[in-house]
Amino acid sequence: ALAGQVRTFDGLGRTADGHRVELLANVGDPADAAPAAAAGAEGVGLFRTEFAFLDRAEAPTLDEQVAAYRQVLAAFPGRKVVVRTLDAGADKPMPFLAGDPETNPALGVRGLRTVARHPGVLEDQLAAIAQAAKAESAQVWVMAPMVSTVDEAEQFVAACARHGLATSGVMVEVPSAALLAGPILAHATFASIGTNDLTQYAMAADRMLGAVAHLSDAWQPAVLQLVAATCAGGAAQGRPVGVCGEAAAVPALAVVLVGLGVSSLSMTPRALPDVAAVLASTTVDECRRLAQLALTSPTAEDARAVVRRGLPVLDELG
Ligand code: PEP
Ligand code: MG
Numbered sequence: 018a019l020a021g022q023v024r025t026f027d028g029l030g031r032t033a034d035g036h037r038v039e040l041l042a043n044v045g046d047p048a049d050a051a052p053a054a055a056a057g058a059e060g061v062g063l064f065r066t067e068f069a070f071l072d073r074a075e076a077p078t079l080d081e082q083v084a085a086y087r088q089v090l091a092a093f094p095g096r097k098v099v100v101r102t103l104d105a106g107a108d109k110p111m112p113f114l115a116g117d118p119e120t121n122p123a124l125g126v127r128g129l130r131t132v133a134r135h136p137g138v139l140e141d142q143l144a145a146i147a148q149a150a151k152a153e154s155a156q157v158w159v160m161a162p163m164v165s166t167v168d169e170a171e172q173f174v175a176a177c178a179r180h181g182l183a184t185s186g187v188m189v190e191v192p193s194a195a196l197l198a199g200p201i202l203a204h205a206t207f208a209s210i211g212t213n214d215l216t217q218y219a220m221a222a223d224r225m226l227g228a229v230a231h232l233s234d235a236w237q238p239a240v241l242q243l244v245a246a247t248c249a250g251g252a253a254q255g256r257p258v259g260v261c262g263e264a265a266a267v268p269a270l271a272v273v274l275v276g277l278g279v280s281s282l283s284m285t286p287r288a289l290p291d292v293a294a295v296l297a298s299t300t301v302d303e304c305r306r307l308a309q310l311a312l313t314s315p316t317a318e319d320a321r322a323v324v325r326r327g328l329p330v331l332d333e334l335g
Pocket of ligand 1: 063065104190210211212213214215261262263
């Protein structure tokens, strides 16, 4: 459905001086995987598997899951596809997994916490991912949403290993995980920062609530500090850190994220050409310089303004 609308770009993501940045696609509906490949994505940085589970009275069968996952892997032969395990709860309600009503669902049983209460759901999902991975040639990476402790990361990695899934990581979308990225990445192979939830939890601002939208801004210096902390943890362990939240799709923020040490950016495919263009116009040292300016800005507005001033190419992108 996307194919007609998405502009493509040539070649791989890199800065003007050749520093590589993987530019990947976020995919929800498996039918969007082939158009994402056609749009130039090198791989998938976030496959949101919730799609297979939505509007269901019960979990999809193993075979249904294998078919859905294979469709995404088949669009990226030999490429990296990061499959996120089910992120049920809060903004992604799944009736068949609903527990007791909660006053604050975003702070409740969601993501990895949900499957901890329904272990069979995670086991089936990992079995289906492993089966799909055997049938296709894509490099399959698996990651858990809403990890908030080192223990959770360790247990998830162990569960993946039992299914033969060797490349397993975590989303960093809770501030505790950003602050403990080093110890978490002693277990996990990689981290992918979910800036949508990381912003929500850092700023205590509901991502669904318009009244606090001014706080729900990944330019907030506190959010950027958490990104920097995650990158420091990744560097200490020699593990890659990506971003798969909406911030990765904002060209000026993409520059900041690269400057903070992020090595892959995953986004809606239609954002790929502009992000590729702004990176290609900038050296990695300039990305680092602008990142430091943003990080040390007192407000989100100041951070955005100082970076935009340093990137005149943005005016050409419109
Ligand atoms: C995020 O939180 O930034 C993210 C990518 O996950 P989702 O938007 O699916 O919660
Ligand atoms: Mg999230």
